[in-house]
Amino acid sequence: MAVSARRGTPLTVEEIRSTALRLIEAGGVESLSMRKLAAELDVNPMSLYHHVANKTELIREVCLGNVAPFLGLPPDDGRPWQDQLRALAHAYRRLARTQPALWTYVHNHPEVIEPKEGGLWDVLFRIMPAAGVPEDKRWRTADVLHGFVSGLLLAETLGHISADQADETYETAIEMIIRGLPEHRMADPAPEGP
Amino acid sequence: MAVSARRGTPLTVEEIRSTALRLIEAGGVESLSMRKLAAELDVNPMSLYHHVANKTELIREVCLGNVAPFLGLPPDDGRPWQDQLRALAHAYRRLARTQPALWTYVHNHPEVIEPKEGGLWDVLFRIMPAAGVPEDKRWRTADVLHGFVSGLLLAETLGHISADQADETYETAIEMIIRGLPEHRMADPAPEGP
DNA sequence: ACCTGAACACCGTTCAAGT
DNA sequence: ACCTGAACACCGTTCAAGT
Numbered sequence: 001m002a003v004s005a006r007r008g009t010p011l012t013v014e015e016i017r018s019t020a021l022r023l024i025e026a027g028g029v030e031s032l033s034m035r036k037l038a039a040e041l042d043v044n045p046m047s048l049y050h051h052v053a054n055k056t057e058l059i060r061e062v063c064l065g066n067v068a069p070f071l072g073l074p075p076d077d078g079r080p081w082q083d084q085l086r087a088l089a090h091a092y093r094r095l096a097r098t099q100p101a102l103w104t105y106v107h108n109h110p111e112v113i114e115p116k117e118g119g120l121w122d123v124l125f126r127i128m129p130a131a132g133v134p135e136d137k138r139w140r141t142a143d144v145l146h147g148f149v150s151g152l153l154l155a156e157t158l159g160h161i162s163a164d165q166a167d168e169t170y171e172t173a174i175e176m177i178i179r180g181l182p183e184h185r186m187a188d189p190a191p192e193g194p
Numbered sequence: 195m196a197v198s199a200r201r202g203t204p205l206t207v208e209e210i211r212s213t214a215l216r217l218i219e220a221g222g223v224e225s226l227s228m229r230k231l232a233a234e235l236d237v238n239p240m241s242l243y244h245h246v247a248n249k250t251e252l253i254r255e256v257c258l259g260n261v262a263p264f265l266g267l268p269p270d271d272g273r274p275w276q277d278q279l280r281a282l283a284h285a286y287r288r289l290a291r292t293q294p295a296l297w298t299y300v301h302n303h304p305e306v307i308e309p310k311e312g313g314l315w316d317v318l319f320r321i322m323p324a325a326g327v328p329e330d331k332r333w334r335t336a337d338v339l340h341g342f343v344s345g346l347l348l349a350e351t352l353g354h355i356s357a358d359q360a361d362e363t364y365e366t367a368i369e370m371i372i373r374g375l376p377e378h379r380m381a382d383p384a385p386e387g388p
Numbered sequence: 389a390c391c392t393g394a395a396c397a398c399c400g401t402t403c404a405a406g407t
Numbered sequence: 408a409c410c411t412g413a414a415c416a417c418c419g420t421t422c423a424a425g426t
Binding site for chain 4 (some may be wrong): 389390391392393394395396397398399400401402403404405406407
């Protein structure tokens with residue numbers, strides 16, 4: 001046929017991306033195949049390659065298009081850094097819960113997202129000075145905080161944490177981090193507050 | 195031939211497991227294929243199925259055989275709980291650094307290891323009472339602690355943390371956890387209070 | 389008992405050919 | 408410009424056949 005073997009409309013990258021996301025969330029990234037995706041779109045498997053370079057690039061585009069924007073970064077609204085950190089933590093969890101399969105993939109392939117996870121690091125670096133973390137410790141502190149939070153979210157995503165305790169567990173962890181952050185200044189013998 | 199197309203010796207599960215581990219650490223779990231493993235062993239791909247049920251089961255056996263024993267759980271030697279927690283954290287990191295590919299797989303497929311990661315949880319539950327964590331909060335606390343530590347180790351495994359800062363970062367995190375554990379007793383979420 | 393070749397139902401991707 | 412079928416080099420796994 002002239003345009004395609006399916007309904008009149010030609011293939012769009014948008015259509016490819018959204019269908020790929022749906023399949024990924026339905027069965028995990030590892031269950032996505034170009035051939036299944038093509039079948040879902042009622043199209044020949046090879047037609048996809050006219051719109052995306054390859055499978056890796058497709059997954060990367062799905063990540064970039066759906067992870068970063070979703071974070072909806074809390075703006076610097078002048079609230080105390082504790083509240084801003086809570087807001088960031090909740091946005092990050094919302095992402096993990098809304099698109100768990102995609103989030104898991106990004107968690108294990110952080111290189112697909114540059115700059116790092118849509119400004120998440122910008123927000124951290126805005127918060128840390130207010131929390132009294134000395135400048136030379138901020139990169140390390142950011143890594144620890146992100147490792148903490150994403151480790152906990154993976155445990156939740158995997159069902160490792162019972163659903164009825166997940167909210168409470170997450171709040172517990174965030175509060176522990178918030179209290180520990182300025183008190184210990186990530187384990188530095190602390191002078192007095194800001 | 196009678197015994198095999200390769201050197202006289204017949205295939206052993208031991209040989210299969212150790213070769214699988216080597217391939218996994220060389221290229222990640224996702225790069226292991228039954229056909230490549232067979233090639234590495236100079237044997238027909240189908241011969242493997244006489245010794246292992248399938249690929250999933252093989253990976254599970256490699257995990258069980260190499261992760262749990264490696265932990266070398268610190269015994270209850272009467273030292274302060276802080277020291278015991280440090281010893282556990284270091285054993286866990288040693289595992290992640292010695293077999294990063296296998297550790298990453300287990301991190302994302304915790305169900306393959308039952309009972310959970312070779313008594314790691316037993317040690318945690320031995321430590322928490324000494325740290326003053328009330329009984330009804332111990333499961334939640336254990337999940338948070340494990341989430342924290344494994345999240346940080348994944349960041350290190352992925353190279354997300356610069357190598358020359360990794361030691362210091364890990365120590366920093368462990369000390370923060372040790373100080374935060376009894377002080378806050380994994381405190382109840384502040385904003386959600388009773 | 390242990391090994392094997394052929395076969396089946398899948399993959400991602402290339403390439404020349406169709407409209 | 409966009410789509411397609413055939414083909415290539417891979418997968419995991421089954422099964423009947425070999426020694």
